[in-house]
Structures are given as structure tokens and as C-alpha cells.
Amino acid sequence: MKMNEKKKDTPSGAPISTKDYGTTPEEKSEAERLFDKIGTGSAYALRRPKDARVDRQLRRLIADANMNGDCIINSSNGSGYFRPGEDDEDAFEDYIMAERSRAREILRKTSRMQQVFDRRYQ
Secondary structure (H helix, E strand, C coil): CCCCCCEEECCCCCEEECCCCCCCHHHHHHHHHHHHCCCECHHHCECCCCCHHHHHHHHHHHHHHHHCCCCCEECCCCCCEEECCHHHHHHHHHHHHHHHHHHHHHHHHHHHHHHHHHHHHC
16 A cells, blocks of 8 residues: 555445545545545435535545445436435436446447557557
């Protein structure tokens, strides 16, 4: 583990990295404070912060937590981040469908870019 990185446990017990990603200590602290407020159930959704750097740090914390055993989603209706509860199956399915669609679009785009590059330079 690097010097600017430590491990923290999420409410689900999953460890997350608190790497600073170039944010100030205040922005990092605010992102961690907001992360700790993410609740279970869409009724307890946490809105995205207005500060873009804090938002970026928060999204990185969420992504790291999701890769390490947590489950935090962003609602499609704009209510914010939450851990889906029993009543949130539709929101969870919508989130998964949107993420997979986004991933397919990235793969299509990068595949096409690779074809253009290969044709141009090989």
C-alpha cells in the first residue's frame, strides 16, 4: 500500500481505499464524510455534492467500495447514492442495465477506434 493510501471499512464490512487522487485534505475529508452517510434504501439516498472535486472523490470511493464487496448505486431519478434495500429491486436492475449498456458502448467505440488506427498506421 502506498503512503497516501489507507484502508477503511464500509458499513458492509468491505475495505475501501482512501487514496487521495490529488484532492485536497479538506475535499478528501468531505468525500469520506459523505460516503459514511450513504444509507440503505432509496429513501435514504445521498445527493451528489455540488463541488466537482468532492464529487469525483466520492465517486471513486463508491467505485472502490463496489469492487470490494459493497453495493452502492446511483438512482436514475436523480435522488442520489444509496445501498439498495429489499424494495429497491427495480432501481437496482435499472442501474445494472444502464451500466452494462454504457460498458457495451465503450467497447463498441474503442473497437471502432482500434480499426481506424490500425487501417491508418499499419
